[in-house]
Amino acid sequence: MTDPQTFAQNRPSALARLMAGIAEHAPDTTAGPVDDTPNPDDPGHPEYHRRQRAEFALGRLTNATPYRYRNATTTHPTIQAWADRAAEDIRSAGFLVLNGTIGTGKTHHAYGALRRIAEAGPRRFELIATTAPDMYGRLRPGGSDRGTEYELDRLCRVPLLLLDDLGTEKLSEWTEEATYRLINERYNECLPMIITTNYLVRAAEGTDLVTRLGERLASRIAQAADIVTLNGPDRRRHLGVVA
Numbered sequence: 445m446t447d448p449q450t451f452a453q454n455r456p457s458a459l460a461r462l463m464a465g466i467a468e469h470a471p472d473t474t475a476g477p478v479d480d481t482p483n484p485d486d487p488g489h490p491e492y493h494r495r496q497r498a499e500f501a502l503g504r505l506t507n508a509t510p511y512r513y514r515n516a517t518t519t520h521p522t523i524q525a526w527a528d529r530a531a532e533d534i535r536s537a538g539f540l541v542l543n544g545t546i547g548t549g550k551t552h553h554a555y556g557a558l559r560r561i562a563e564a565g566p567r568r569f570e571l572i573a574t575t576a577p578d579m580y581g582r583l584r585p586g587g588s589d590r591g592t593e594y595e596l597d598r599l600c601r602v603p604l605l606l607l608d609d610l611g612t613e614k615l616s617e618w619t620e621e622a623t624y625r626l627i628n629e630r631y632n633e634c635l636p637m638i639i640t641t642n643y644l645v646r647a648a649e650g651t652d653l654v655t656r657l658g659e660r661l662a663s664r665i666a667q668a669a670d671i672v673t674l675n676g677p678d679r680r681r682h683l684g685v686v687a
């Protein structure tokens with residue numbers, strides 16, 4: 445017969461029996477695998493922030509884009525590669541020159557390149573998009589409220605600049621000086637710019653940018669630029685597009 449002391453030691457306490465009973469009937473509360481995969485829709489995820497920046501940049505671009513080119517995209521590999529570089533690091537892109545005859549899509553591709561940069565969601569997206577004649581109009585004494593030096597300084601410093609239709613007008617001594625200061629400053633600071641022009645950078649005398657802008661400028665452009673020639677018919681006539 446078991447002595448009372450041994451019996452007391454072996455007998456499960458009331459508390460232990462109670463705990464065993466609860467454990468037997470309680471639902472399994474063991475934690476399963478937690479899905480803590482980062483979600484691109486959540487703040488804090490890099491993709492979430494990239495999308496926010498892209499939305500902001502596209503808003504800015506829309507404000508700066510003529511209605512006709514609002515949805516322009518570029519499918520040209522060289523232009524796409526230039527835009528990707530500019531989105532990644534603005535100072536590594538250099539200039540992009542789009543040349544070709546009338547209506548070949550230069551302005552379309554230029555805005556397409558800017559759209560591609562905006563869609564990438566760069567950290568900073570500030571741009572000026574202007575035609576060369578409009579730019580000269582603003583730079584002219586009395587052409588803007590803030591004056592020539594202020595306007596030229598803005599054009600020199602803005603991170604992204606599109607200068608459409610360069611060379612359309614023969615440069616006077618004054619416009620040549622302003623163009624030289626602008627392009628030279630951006631060249632020195634390694635700031636990108638897109639230039640569209642009907643002229644080839646180098647071609648027969650009288651038909652190239654050297655003749656229109658002078659040797660000093662054409663030399664800087666030729667060194668710093670990806671040059672893309674767009675060929676084909678005038679799309680305005682070909683597609684029956686009224687410009």
Ligand SMILES: Nc1ncnc2c1ncn2[C@@H]1O[C@H](COP(=O)(O)OP(=O)(O)OP(=O)(O)O)[C@@H](O)[C@H]1O
Pocket residue numbers: 512513544545546547548549550551552553609640642679680685686687
């Ligand atoms: N890839 C394209 N897809 C659809 N439409 C295009 C494309 N490229 C150009 N277009 C359209 O064709 C017309 C002419 O294009 P754009 O204005 O870009 O030509 P351009 O080369 O800049 O001409 P210009 O030398 O006269 O300035 C425009 O209406 C433009 O919207």
Ligand SMILES: [Mg+2]
Pocket residue numbers: 550551552608609640
């Ligand atoms: Mg154009």
